Amino acid sequence: MNQETGHAVTYQYDAEDKVLAAVDCIIFGFDEEDLKILLIKRGFEPEKGKWSLVGGFLKKEETMEDAATRILELYTGLDNIYMEQVATFSEVDRDPVERTISTAYYALINIREHSKNLIKQFSAQWFSVSNAPHLIFDHDRMVQHALQRLRNRSATEPIGFDLLPQKFTMRQLQKLYEAIWDAPFDKRNFINKINSLNIIDKLDEKDMTTSRKGSYLYQFNAEKYEKREGKFLI
Amino acid sequence: MNQETGHAVTYQYDAEDKVLAAVDCIIFGFDEEDLKILLIKRGFEPEKGKWSLVGGFLKKEETMEDAATRILELYTGLDNIYMEQVATFSEVDRDPVERTISTAYYALINIREHSKNLIKQFSAQWFSVSNAPHLIFDHDRMVQHALQRLRNRSATEPIGFDLLPQKFTMRQLQKLYEAIWDAPFDKRNFINKINSLNIIDKLDEKDMTTSRKGSYLYQFNAEKYEKREGKFLI
DNA sequence: GTCCATAGTGTCGTTTTTACACAAAAGATA
């Protein structure tokens, strides 16, 4: 088998061609108004003081999913986070110091639940997606890619609920989708649509924090979701 | 900055954690009836004699897109192929010999145009997607993932044309979409839908190979596609 | 008791989707 046949070189590999594999996480949160991402201020060179996604290197004994899970827990204190691989970025000079390829994951968390201590410890900060600072390396591209993926996925899968408290109002749900899509929805059409999906339960409780009248709380019902026929959500 | 802070370890990286980065390509073709993928029979251990995707290793001086382009040209003789990254696979033991992560790309080619010499040289063979042999490592998962991506993408982008000759009949186009979706479409509804998109031109020529009456040939019109408003195709 | 801000609700016209059947062409064949 000659050198030219691709996989044939598997066991004649050149150790020179080994690379560092990194994982960078786009952590999305929702504060009842805007879609946000969690960024950290780099405390070391290069690009010290610049804003960056949270990330880390893949270790020998873990998968990328493991690494992403580890990094997410490190920076938020949370495990069991919804997470999806976005893409791998491999520009030769993307990291100026060492040849590194990075696989981006986006994650959805309930913004009220993560550890405030860790936020402080890492000089982390939430930014509105539409108003975030420029990021180092190719992280801006990663965010855009993740956002697009989030839009597509949230149209067919019930992942938006991961960004909300377990009990939420219709108003919150609508604002969430408006934030994700950066577009307004008609209130009645939205509610009719959601109700027709038959995947959330209306509770007897009301949230009294945003109006005198109060608004009913709802809850995602995973069983109903699994049994349902249609494919799309929004 | 301590070891725990993710990116902080960038320049204290452990060379032990470097990995081999591979690229594997799911090459799709369409033979007027079935959606096919190009596979090669491995000529070396491990898994010698088993069927495999075409692939190769990422080199220090190239991006993953470069590597995929190189591999595609190596096995098909074609450049300028439509190609999209699917995902990166990183199970620790996916390659039994060396820690390797692999990024899958799918590619769409006109099945009549690639090099028959290369097919012979690499013991390559076309298989219907629905009837392909089991593949080595995690290549079956890669194919499923690629197929799903192809379905999603072909619903919003005019990429199906890359699988057809430049001039094609409505019948071929319909069969292509039926093959991609593994579902039948109504002939009249399909044609009405395609015509309403206003992105292909009807030519004066007919293809006489499949019927006595002959059927008109059509051609994708990129300018019309760029100017059009709607978002979805199918 | 009035004010005020937010919650909650239904209809109708338009557009899109789906289901469905027959005539035309032209070479093959008798």
Added chain:
DNA sequence: TATCTTTTGTGTAAAAACGACACTATGGAC
């Protein structure tokens, strides 16, 4: 040369989904 056969090509009507749109209900604040 008539007819058989196979494939192409075409339209309509009913159903479903979508989009636009405005008023009443609630209940605490004042």
